[in-house]
Amino acid sequence: MKFEPHNLLITGGAGFIGSNFVHHWLANSHQGKVVVLDALTYAGNIGNLADVENDPRYLFVRGDICDEPAVGALLRQHQIDTIVHFAAESHVDRSILGPDDFIRTNVVGTHSLLKAAKALWIDQKGVPAHRFHHVSTDEVYGSLGPDDAPFTETTPYAPNSPYSASKAASDHLVRAYHETYGLHTTVTNCSNNYGPFHFPEKLIPLTIVNILLGKTLPVYGDGLQIRDWLHVEDHCAAIALALQKGEPGEVYNIGGNSETTNIHIVRTLCDLVDRQLGAHPEHRDFFPASPIFNGKQAIQLITHVRDRPGHDRRYAINYSKAARSLGYSPARDIRSGLASTVEWYLQQVDWWQGLLGRDYATWLEKNYDGQFGQPRQAP
Ligand code: NAD
Ligand code: DAU
Numbered sequence: 001m002k003f004e005p006h007n008l009l010i011t012g013g014a015g016f017i018g019s020n021f022v023h024h025w026l027a028n029s030h031q032g033k034v035v036v037l038d039a040l041t042y043a044g045n046i047g048n049l050a051d052v053e054n055d056p057r058y059l060f061v062r063g064d065i066c067d068e069p070a071v072g073a074l075l076r077q078h079q080i081d082t083i084v085h086f087a088a089e090s091h092v093d094r095s096i097l098g099p100d101d102f103i104r105t106n107v108v109g110t111h112s113l114l115k116a117a118k119a120l121w122i123d124q125k126g127v128p129a130h131r132f133h134h135v136s137t138d139e140v141y142g143s144l145g146p147d148d149a150p151f152t153e154t155t156p157y158a159p160n161s162p163y164s165a166s167k168a169a170s171d172h173l174v175r176a177y178h179e180t181y182g183l184h185t186t187v188t189n190c191s192n193n194y195g196p197f198h199f200p201e202k203l204i205p206l207t208i209v210n211i212l213l214g215k216t217l218p219v220y221g222d223g224l225q226i227r228d229w230l231h232v233e234d235h236c237a238a239i240a241l242a243l244q245k246g247e248p249g250e251v252y253n254i255g256g257n258s259e260t261t262n263i264h265i266v267r268t269l270c271d272l273v274d275r276q277l278g279a280h281p282e283h284r285d286f287f288p289a290s291p292i293f294n295g296k297q298a299i300q301l302i303t304h305v306r307d308r309p310g311h312d313r314r315y316a317i318n319y320s321k322a323a324r325s326l327g328y329s330p331a332r333d334i335r336s337g338l339a340s341t342v343e344w345y346l347q348q349v350d351w352w353q354g355l356l357g358r359d360y361a362t363w364l365e366k367n368y369d370g371q372f373g374q375p376r377q378a379p
Contacts, residue, residue, distance in 0.1 A: 001247055001248065002244065002245065003129060003131055003184075003243065003244055003245075003246075004244070005030070005032070005081065005082035005131060005243050005244070006031070006032040006033075006079075006081050006082070007032045007033040007035070007078050007079050007080045007081055007082065008025065008032065008033065008034050008035065008080065008082045008083075008084060009035050009037055009071075009074060009075065009078070009080045009082070009083045009084070010022055010025075010034060010035070010036050010037070010083075010084045010086065011037050011038070011065050011083065011084070011085045011086055011087035011113065012037075012038055012044070012085070012086030012087030012088060013034075013036030013037070013038055013049065013060075013086065014036060014038040014040060014044035014045055014046055014048055014049060014060075015038070015043050015044050015045075015048075015086060015087070015090070015199075016043070016048075016090075016193070016197050016198050016199055016232070017086055017135065017193055017232055017235060017236070018036070018038070018084075018086035018087070019045075019048035019049055019197050020195065020196065020197060020232045020233065020235075020236050021084065021086065021236045021239060021240075022034060022036060022049060022052060022058070023051065023052065023236075024233065024236035024237070024240065025236075025240065026052055026055055026057060026058065028240070030057075031057075032057065033057055033058075033059065033078055033080075034055075034057055034058045034059070035059045035061060035074060035078050035080065036049065036058070036059070036060045036061065037061050037063050037065065037071070037074065037087070038060070038061075038062065038063075038087065039062065039063065039064045039065070039087070040062055041089075043089075043090065043091075043199050045197075045355070046060065047351065047354070048197045059078075061074060064109070065085075065087045065105065065109035065110070065112055065113050066104065066105070066108055066109045066112050067112070068112040068115055068116050071112060071113060071116040072116040072119055072120065075116055075117065075120045075126075076120060076126065079126075079127060080120075080127075081121075081127040081128075081129060081130050081131070082130065082131045082132075082133070082243060083113060083117055083131070083132045083133065084133045084135070084239065084243070085110065085113060085132070085133065085134050085135060086135045087105065087109060088102075088105055088106050088109075088135075088167070088170075089101050089102045089105050089106060089163070089166075090163070091163070091199075091201055091202065092139075092161050092163045092164070092308065093201070093308065094163075094201075095161055095162040095163035095166070096161060096162065096308070096309055096310070099162035099166075102162050102163055102166040103162075103166055106163075106166035106167055106169070106170050107166050107169045107170055107173070110134070110170035110173055110174065111170075111173050113132075114132070114173060114174065114177045114183065117130070117132050117177075117183060118177060118181050118183055121183065121184075122181050122182060122183060129184075130183075130184055131184050131185075131186065131243060131248075132174070132177070132183055132184065132185045132186075133185070133186050133187075133188070133239065133242060133243055133246075134170065134171065134174045134185065134186070134187045134188075135188060135190070135239065136167050136170065136171050136187055136188065136189045136190070137164065137167050137189060137190060138151055138189050138190060138191045138228070138253065138255070138315050138317055139159060139160075139161070139163065139164035139167065139312065139315070140157050140158075140159050140164055140167055140168040140171060140189060141155045141156075141157060141158060141189075141315075142157075142158030142159060142160055142164075142312065143158075143160060143312035143313045143314060143315075144313070144314040144315065144316055145313070145314070146314065148314075148316075149318070150228075150255070150316035150317050150318040151189075151253060151315070151316065151317055151318060152253065152318045152320075152321070153189075153251045153252070153253055153321055157171075160310045160312055161310055161312075164312075171187055171189075171251075174187055175187075175249075178248060178249040179249070184248035184249075185248060185249060186242050186243070186246035186247070186248065186249075186250055186251075186252070187250075187251045187252070188238060188239060188242050188251075188252050188253075188254050188322075189251060189252070189253050189254070189317075190230065190235055190238070190253075190254040190255075190317075191227065191228035191229065191230050191254070191255045191256055191315055191316075191317045192227040192228065192229050192230065192256075192315070193229075193230055193231070193232045193235050194229055194230075194231065194232065194337065194338070194341055195231050195232035195233060195337070195340075195341055195344070196232070196341070196344045196348070197232075197351075198232070198341075199355065200352050200355060200356070203262060203265065203266075204229075204265065204269065204338070204341065205341075205345065205352070206218075207265070207266050207269045207270075208269055208273060208341070208342055208345045209345065209352055209356075210301065211269065211270060211273045211274075211290060211291070211298040211301060212273065212286075212287045212290050212345070212346075213287070213289055213290070214287075214289030214290050214291060214294070214301070215289075215301070216301050216302075216303040217266055217270070217298075217301045217302045217303060218303055218305045219262060219263055219266055219302055219303065219304050219305065220262070220304075220305060220306070220307045220308045220311060221304070221306075221307030221308075221311065222263075222304070223261060223262045223263030223266070223304065224261050224262070224263065225261065225262050225311060225312070225313055225314065226259050226260065226261055226262075226313070226314040226315065226316070227259070227260065227262070227265075227315055228255045228256050228257070228258055228259050228260075228315055228316050228317050229256050229258045229260055229265070229334050229337070230254065230255060230256030230258065230330060231256065231330070231331075231332040231337040233331075233332065234254075234256065234330040234331055234332055235254060237328070237331075238252070238254045238322060238326070238328045241322075241326040241327060241328050242322075242326060245325065245326045245327070246325070246326065247325070250325075252319075252321055252322040252325070252326060252328075253317050253318060253319050253321065253322060254317065254319055254322055254328065255316070255317025255318070255319040255330070256317075256330045256332075256334070257319075257330055258330075258333070258334040259314075259316050260334060263302075265338075266302060267299060267302075268334075268335070268338055269298075269338060269342065270297065270298035270299040270301075270302070271298075271299075272338060272339055272342045273290070273292075273298055273342055274291070274292045274297055274298050276342055276343070276346060277290055277292045277293065278292055283346070286349060
């Protein structure tokens, strides 16, 4: 069923993937409004949207998805016909240390959005056509063995962390609102994203930033866990396709064709950063502690640390349904995607240094013994 989104409400649009999606959508010259609703938690950053702040189609609203009356008012005021739901607590390590926020935002918050959408779109028939798109994760399917077939849309749910359990619960609520009330929903379950605006608590940006600062590179356990890495721009393109070409009630898996071990990712980043800094000695003034400026190599910073409890060993995605039904395929390969990401972090030093100075640094101090990636609690 073809659908033409007109006025969008983008929840979590100041976070990593949400802000990339706002850029992607506006750059592809769609008409209509883009209203971003974001609570600006530690992971949200209004600066991620600085490039679009003068676009007349764009409006930012600071608010909480759990505030159903406020969400309802926004939907009515802006005649929203499409919700793209990114807002979530997204970091697995944080969910292990404190699951409550994950249940509140990911489960209760998603339900609050569904209720507000149903009230306007189904009960009051407030817009002629509508779409509720839920951005979810491959982690709901659990962990694969080395020879298991990749996840498909019919793989049984088996979440292993409080984060993935909360996302699984939200997926089920979205399904129920389609089946029970006829809400036009679509869901994408996606693998690990990387690229610009990625908060430096996640593996790839953490590794880049730590090399630049000369800090240790924490690799959990043996580092042989596998993720299917996807450039965020490919993910945004997939979501746009799902909005326009997806069938109500359907789920689409989105992957990157890039199964890679964590240790390989970290080693590749070491090589890329060393080369970039080596080719540009003027960076020495900004990053004097980086190994390459001290007669060493970044790879020497790698430190194997205690493993994440309940750590999923392998994720892999079969995206043939999205390829067939939506015309999706990832455009970027992992090596060139990582190289462009390293360049972005070298050009956007103010962006990530600003984050390191906020309450984020306090969180790391509290939970990581004052060092990146050395979890205090033994598994
Ligand atoms: P993120 O943590 O970078 O951003 C989350 C955003 O949501 C932030 O801007 C935050 O301020 C906002 N937010 C949090 N609680 C809120 C609330 N109660 N009300 C309003 N806004 C709130 O997350 P991300 O990595 O960009 O992930 C976005 C979505 O994509 C999430 O739903 C996540 O589960 C999903 N996902 C992420 C990945 C990945 O690799 N990062 C992969 C697959 C799926
Ligand atoms: O698969 C999709 C998921 O990818 C999303 O749903 C999550 O929101 C997103 O955070 C991401 O989850 P991961 O736990 O896979 O991402 P993270 O970057 O935290 O970790 C990637 C892998 O690297 C994982 O196996 C744990 C490991 N790791 C992570 C960190 C932060 C390390 O070895 N060292 C680290 O310091």
